[in-house]
Ligand code: HEC
Ligand code: HEC
């Protein structure tokens with residue numbers, strides 16, 4: 001026989017598990033379909049392969065750390081603001097990418113910092 005008390009404990013447990021499950025689900029949303037999985041940057045120094053999904057999820061970097069944005073929380077291509085030629089205030093596209101990519105690899109002591117290890121193809 002199941003007592004009333006057991007039933008109460010069981011349903012309480014069910015509620016707690018449901019909330020935990022839902023919170024975990026909500027905290028780690030699946031990648032949205034318009035996020036690039038990987039990007040290949042074509043340029044004069046040799047192609048650079050950038051593992052976009054791996055960086056965001058496996059290396060645990062939040063979107064807005066890279067897609068820093070001054071106006072709203074939307075995500076734009078860097079070139080929207082970083083044109084080919086920069087100025088004193090806003091760095092140009094290559095400088096912006098070099099500073100962000102290499103800067104983080106240096107800070108974290110992980111990831112390529114030598115020209116050829118990024119411009120590998
Ligand atoms: C480690 C840095 C980094 C992280 C973290 C990151 N991104 Fe990106 N993302 C980039 C770069 C660099 C590009 C290429 C931008 C360019 O070519 O100007 C890009 C491109 C994109 C694009 C295509 C934009 C376009 O208009 O071409 C989308 C959408 C995007 N990212 C969404 C996201 C989302 C959502 C997250 C978080 C889940 C995220 N990104 C995390 C660096 C990052
Ligand atoms: C909505 C406009 C906008 C977008 C999109 C944008 N930036 Fe910037 N970025 C700026 C402005 C403005 C500055 C200069 C002022 C400042 O530092 O905030 C800047 C400065 C920087 C700097 C200089 C260091 C720093 O943080 O001050 C780096 C590096 C940089 N951006 C990288 C990127 C990269 C990489 C992307 C794309 C993933 C990107 N930015 C997208 C507007 C933008």
Ligand code: HEC
Nearest residue numbers: 048049050051054059061066100101104105108110111112
């Ligand atoms: C906020 C931090 C951060 C930024 C910004 C960042 N990276 Fe990384 N990157 C990492 C970390 C952490 C690793 C993992 C190194 C390891 O585990 O050995 C890594 C690894 C890599 C690797 C080797 C492994 C792989 O996943 O391919 C490449 C290539 C790379 N990054 C390219 C880039 C490029 C290109 C950019 C700029 C568009 C960039 N990264 C921006 C943190 C960053």
Ligand code: HEC
Nearest residue numbers: 041042043044045048093094097101102112113114115118
């Ligand atoms: C962490 C990865 C990484 C490292 C390390 C790196 N680069 Fe780059 N490099 C990039 C990315 C990303 C771009 C931007 C490609 C784009 O604009 O689409 C780029 C662009 C360039 C360009 C093209 C400029 C243009 O106007 O077309 C040159 C040249 C270049 N890098 C040279 C170098 C040299 C020299 C070194 C070593 C001192 C170096 N890079 C180190 C990732 C890297």
